[in-house]
Amino acid sequence: MPLMAFGTIWLFQQVFSETGDWNLYSARTRKAFNNMGEQPIFSARAHVFQIDPATKRNWLPASKHAVTVSFFYDANRSVYRIISVGGTKAIINSTITPNMTFTKTSQKFGQWADSRANTVYGLGFATEQQLQQFSDQFKEVKEAARLAREKSQEKFELTNPALNIAAPQDLSEDRHSPPLLTVNGPEDKLFRSKSADMEQLTSEKERIKKMLSEGSICEINLEAELFTLQDSNAKLVAALHEANTGVEEWKKQLAEYQEETGRLRDQVRVTVTDHCYSGCLHPS
Structure with missing residues (x-):
């Protein structure tokens, strides 16, 4: 197949x-x-x-x-x-x-x-x-x-051969590179200050997100372990119930055996008594 x-x-x-x-x-x-x-x-x-x-x-x-x-x-x-x-x-x-x-x-x-x-x-x-x-x-x-x-x-x-076409190499670097803008005034300082603040806020946000994620993982692990324990507990309860059922059946059989033993003991006692009584009435 x-x-x-x-x-x-x-x-x-x-x-x-x-x-x-x-x-x-x-x-x-x-x-x-x-x-x-x-x-x-x-x-x-x-x-x-x-x-x-x-x-x-x-x-x-x-x-x-x-x-x-x-x-x-x-x-x-x-x-x-x-x-x-x-x-x-x-x-x-x-x-x-x-x-x-x-x-x-x-x-x-x-x-x-x-x-x-x-x-x-x-x-x-x-x-x-x-x-x-x-x-x-x-x-x-x-x-x-x-x-x-x-x-x-x-x-x-x-x-798709069009993706493999290389860029022309005879063009000068100056024709493709954008001019660099150099600013040394107060606007440049303000821009750098805002950039630093933004980087700090981003870093703090990532740190808080990581802390929350670690806390969530702990809670998630505990919930998963709890679910597994509950499942194991249910299996143990079922096994215990089955064992108890077996014990009850064993007790029932034991009671029947004890009752049968008592009945046989009484029969033996009656037989012995009758034998002794007959011996007394008809001595050899």
Whole structure:
């Protein structure tokens, strides 16, 4: 079976495992799937989050439970994508670009910004090893995306010879260089003073923005860890409930065994008594 068929089967399995109805998915989502002609390059299970568009500080869970997050190569557009299906839609459809960066913000949580989708995606993994594997794969795909872009640009330049025409070298530098304007009056001092003030304000603004960003990252990490702990707690409660059910069943069986033992003990006692009574009435 060709590779294209394997990829199609995998995608349909992901879709039907959620709802069993391909028609529930939007046209845009179906188009995204149709463009993915091959098997995933890499897949992992993770809890998916998106940054709150209103506050840009809090995480919003995009999935109720861990879902499959996969790297794909879109052969039609020669780009790499991260795709994840949840419910009746693709909760992640992110095109990887060379300037993207996947940042590990805690032992089991990482994030990246997608300017095209105007959002920030966050992934919470079950183990540190899974996070590291996803981070390494992100770096590899990012490098592959850079090489693909360079190759595409080279191909474009070769097919457009007008872009390769060099500028004439026989023209003097004076004919192209604009004259320098030298001002030594009070206006020049005022301009320099305003420029210095503007640079200081810009620097202060960047410093404050960095402080707020670091604070947001701390809050985001805590929320992600809390979500992971809540999920683990739910699993532990379910396991404890199952264990308690087993204990109750064991107690019930023990009571039945004790009741049966008591009944047999009474039968033995009656038999011994009857035997002794018969011996007394009919001595040998």
